[in-house]
Amino acid sequence: PHLTRRPTLVSAADLSTRATAPGALLTLIGSGARSAQAGELAIPLLASSDDRAEFQIPFEAQGNALQLTLASNTGTPLVFGVPLDSVAPTVFTDRDGAPMVLDAESGVLIDGSNPARTGTRIQILASGLGRVRPDWPSGVAAPVDSPPAVIAPVRVRVGGVEADVTRAVLAPGYIGFYLIEAELPIIMNAGPI
Secondary structure: OHHHOOOEEEEOOOOOOOOEOOOOEEEEEOOOEEEEEEOOEEOOEEEEOOOEEEEEOOOOOOOOEEEEEEEEOOOOEEEEEEEEOOOOOEEOEOOOOOEOEEEOOOOOEOEOOEOOOOOOEEEEEEEOOOOEEOOOOOOOOEOOOOOOEEOOOOOEEEOOEEEEEEEEEEOEOOOOOEEEEEEOOOOOOOOOO
């Protein structure tokens, strides 16, 4: 609630202030927006209401920082300096702060009532994994068939143990979401993750 007192720019995945990366989703809390720019680079605005706006950092963004200028609903420009890294991984979380991790077979959210077990394939919804191959236009949903793959290496650790990452792609049918699929290692504590 404190973020609504003054417009704040945060990661759409976990609502934290952090560096961003090409392809990442950002949320403006406390104001809507009509458009967004970083110099000459147009930032795809995905949704906007009176007190919130969602947009995607273009895959072609370069440098070590972005100066984002947002045209707010009130007409007052909002300017934010945002550090830019090649990757800035963030796992999507629910309202309670729990990571959005799904059972890859059923698509059901893994939680206390549906725990993951050794050997289970999981899917992690993330943002900020950077560029993909083949190149994909920002602001456009990833294709359902053959979604572009993440270029940067992706590692998943569960309870300090490395899991085997089987794929890391743009989430099929979504804009700015990445999907990491991994198989949980055999050597891990029994019980839910």
